[in-house]
Amino acid sequence: MTDAPLIDPFARPITYLRVSVTDRCDFRCTYCMAEHMQFLPKKELLSLEELDRLCSAFVGLGVQKLRITGGEPLVRRDIMTFFQRMSRHLDSGALRELTLTTNGSQLARFAPDLAALGMKRVNVSLDTLVPEKFAEITRWGRLDQVLEGIAAAKRAGLRVKINAVALKGFNEDELFSLIDWCGGEGHDLTFIEVMPMGDMGEELRLDQYWPLSELRARLAERFTLTETDETTGGPARYFRLEETGQRIGFITPLTHNFCESCNRVRVTCTGELFMCLGQEDNADLRAPLRAHPSDDSALIAAIRGAISRKPKGHDFDYSRQGVAGQMSRHMSHTGG
Numbered sequence: 001m002t003d004a005p006l007i008d009p010f011a012r013p014i015t016y017l018r019v020s021v022t023d024r025c026d027f028r029c030t031y032c033m034a035e036h037m038q039f040l041p042k043k044e045l046l047s048l049e050e051l052d053r054l055c056s057a058f059v060g061l062g063v064q065k066l067r068i069t070g071g072e073p074l075v076r077r078d079i080m081t082f083f084q085r086m087s088r089h090l091d092s093g094a095l096r097e098l099t100l101t102t103n104g105s106q107l108a109r110f111a112p113d114l115a116a117l118g119m120k121r122v123n124v125s126l127d128t129l130v131p132e133k134f135a136e137i138t139r140w141g142r143l144d145q146v147l148e149g150i151a152a153a154k155r156a157g158l159r160v161k162i163n164a165v166a167l168k169g170f171n172e173d174e175l176f177s178l179i180d181w182c183g184g185e186g187h188d189l190t191f192i193e194v195m196p197m198g199d200m201g202e203e204l205r206l207d208q209y210w211p212l213s214e215l216r217a218r219l220a221e222r223f224t225l226t227e228t229d230e231t232t233g234g235p236a237r238y239f240r241l242e243e244t245g246q247r248i249g250f251i252t253p254l255t256h257n258f259c260e261s262c263n264r265v266r267v268t269c270t271g272e273l274f275m276c277l278g279q280e281d282n283a284d285l286r287a288p289l290r291a292h293p294s295d296d297s298a299l300i301a302a303i304r305g306a307i308s309r310k311p312k313g314h315d316f317d318y319s320r321q322g323v324a325g326q327m328s329r330h331m332s333h334t335g336g
């Protein structure tokens with residue numbers, strides 16, 4: 001570490017950085033993107049060199065876990081060059097974990113290289129195991145391609161965690177089949193509550209909202225659930241299914257406020273640092289990166305300044321009339 005670590009005003013050490021490397025994607029999941037998205041011009045995006053400087057600055061300030069996301073990170077051109085560069089921080093021991101959130105479409109191609117450079121785990125988003133439903137929810141995706149990608153990751157020795165967005169009337173009926181499949185394949189499984197992001201329309205979003213408290217009650221009809229105090233450094237809470245020994249995660253930004261232990265910040269593909277997923281306040285890191293191509297002191301000062309205003313928590317709330325605290329940003333912009 002080159003400097004004092006990052007500690008926010010609520011005494012939370014910031015050790016986890018999520019970086020979106022592109023706003024583009026080869027899918028168009030209905031809860032995430034509109035079908036016809038306007039993507040950013042290339043010059044707006046951080047270059048791979050700028051991403052390297054930015055992530056390396058955070059590692060120098062004590063970030064130990066780096067998650068790459070998007071959009072779909074594996075559709076960014078030459079992204080493996082970036083992963084290769086980041087692996088030097090794994091080799092040096094400064095970074096404990098380099099990981100990825102992906103839709104899995106390109107994993108068959110990249111999983112062996114990712115494993116070879118030191119990645120241990122990947123999160124793959126998968127909401128359904130029914131091909132027609134997969135095509136419906138992702139608009140452009142094919143289930144068999146993703147399943148192949150997941151199998152390739154497993155073969156390469158990567159641990160796979162499946163992330164499924166819980167959607168009322170969509171995958172409610174697949175709760176047990178998803179659990180059985182993950183159990184059989186040896187994958188962890190985490191359910192995510194749908195969040196009010198983007199401009200998908202309030203009515204639709206409230207319609208899709210399946211609180212994980214309900215999902216858990218459904219699970220308890222078949223399994224004995226024991227809450228564990230495990231944490232993987234993320235916001236998920238974990239339960240063990242006593243009958244199978246499986247660990248199931250729940251990410252419930254709406255029904256359970258996990259802000260007290262928040263150790264993370266996010267950077268968008270244009271270099272905006274968001275201190276909280278649910279608040280608009282952000283800091284522009286692209287300007288200091290570009291203004292000082294060979295000196296990171298302005299960048300580091302901007303990061304420190306931003307962390308000193310990290311808010312206590314978010315304001316999402318479905319419990320009132322409409323969707324309160326709704327964000328206008330798309331998840332693909334901030335990076336889920």
Ligand code: SAM
Nearest residue numbers: 032070071072101102103125163194195331336
């Ligand atoms: N394309 C990659 C993927 O799908 O895994 C990475 C980016 S995606 C934005 C990250 C995660 O955010 C995915 O698991 C996706 O299901 C989730 N996500 C997207 N929109 C969401 C929303 N409105 N509410 C909750 N989760 C959402």
Ligand code: SF4
Nearest residue numbers: 025027029032071103
């Ligand atoms: Fe693409 Fe991931 Fe958003 Fe789906 S959730 S549209 S795969 S970025």
